[in-house]
Amino acid sequence: MNIIVADHYEALSKEAAKIIEEQLQTKLGSVLGLATGSTPLGLYEELIQGHRERDVSYKHVHTLNLDEYVGLDKHHPQSYHVFMNKRLFNHINIPLKQTHIPSGDASSLLDECKRYELVIDEVGPPDIQVLGIGQNGHIGFNEPGSSFAGITHITELAHSTREANARFFSSPEDVPTHAITMGIKSILKSKHILLLASGAKKAAAIQRLLTGEANEAFPASALYGHPNVTLIVDKEAYKEME
Numbered sequence: 001m002n003i004i005v006a007d008h009y010e011a012l013s014k015e016a017a018k019i020i021e022e023q024l025q026t027k028l029g030s031v032l033g034l035a036t037g038s039t040p041l042g043l044y045e046e047l048i049q050g051h052r053e054r055d056v057s058y059k060h061v062h063t064l065n066l067d068e069y070v071g072l073d074k075h076h077p078q079s080y081h082v083f084m085n086k087r088l089f090n091h092i093n094i095p096l097k098q099t100h101i102p103s104g105d106a107s108s109l110l111d112e113c114k115r116y117e118l119v120i121d122e123v124g125p126p127d128i129q130v131l132g133i134g135q136n137g138h139i140g141f142n143e144p145g146s147s148f149a150g151i152t153h154i155t156e157l158a159h160s161t162r163e164a165n166a167r168f169f170s171s172p173e174d175v176p177t178h179a180i181t182m183g184i185k186s187i188l189k190s191k192h193i194l195l196l197a198s199g200a201k202k203a204a205a206i207q208r209l210l211t212g213e214a215n216e217a218f219p220a221s222a223l224y225g226h227p228n229v230t231l232i233v234d235k236e237a238y239k240e241m242e
């Protein structure tokens with residue numbers, strides 16, 4: 001695992017944006033795997049700036065998002081569809097038909113999981129997959145105990161994940177109980193994984209990631225089995241290692 005320790009969150013976001021923009025220079029029609037949550041927000045701002053100021057183009061890019069809440073339609077303000085449109089897609093020149101996010105309100109969630117796995121195979125694998133990490137080590141919405149052989153599936157969110165994400169909802173009970181997520185096996189198909197972690201709240205997870213062993217109790221440890229992972233952390237998230 002290649003590790004980049006950035007001084008602070010802004011530097012981390014710039015490092016990640018640099019890697020993505022280099023990828024886009026190499027291959028116009030790159031496939032980007034994207035994540036939600038707070039961590040990639042700075043990266044998305046950098047990418048928007050790169051599009052506006054340096055003419056970085058997304059015309060031929062395809063994106064694949066990791067997950068979506070079950071039960072929220074794509075216009076719900078807390079859906080990951082709205083998140084991605086507001087935070088990135090509406091500000092760059094990517095045709096929306098080239099952006100892919102699982103539907104959390106499909107009439108058959110099982111069929112939606114199968115459909116999305118086919119989309120991953122048709123569009124992907126991502127040249128770069130952006131990942132955040134939960135305090136409990138989740139990647140995507142693969143909570144502790146998720147199989148490393150898992151493909152796109154419906155998952156029950158851990159209590160701690162619902163608590164952590166309650167900040168985005170008007171009340172904690174409004175946080176959905178389930179999500180549709182790419183499985184760990186689907187995530188590991190990506191050619192290069194960019195794992196981002198910022199802030200003291202992630203320090204314990206990063207320490208465990210860098211000192212532990214592969215174990216389904218800690219989903220991020222599945223990344224040991226991938227040949228091309230770059231971890232970009234800020235000093236706060238890396239402090240247990242120093």
Ligand SMILES: O=P(O)(O)OC[C@H]1O[C@](O)(CO)[C@@H](O)[C@@H]1O
Pocket residue numbers: 035036037038039040131132133134135139140141161165
């Ligand atoms: O970046 P955050 O908000 O700390 O979230 C970490 C991870 O948790 C999730 O938001 C899911 O809870 C992921 O999408 C994200 O990668």
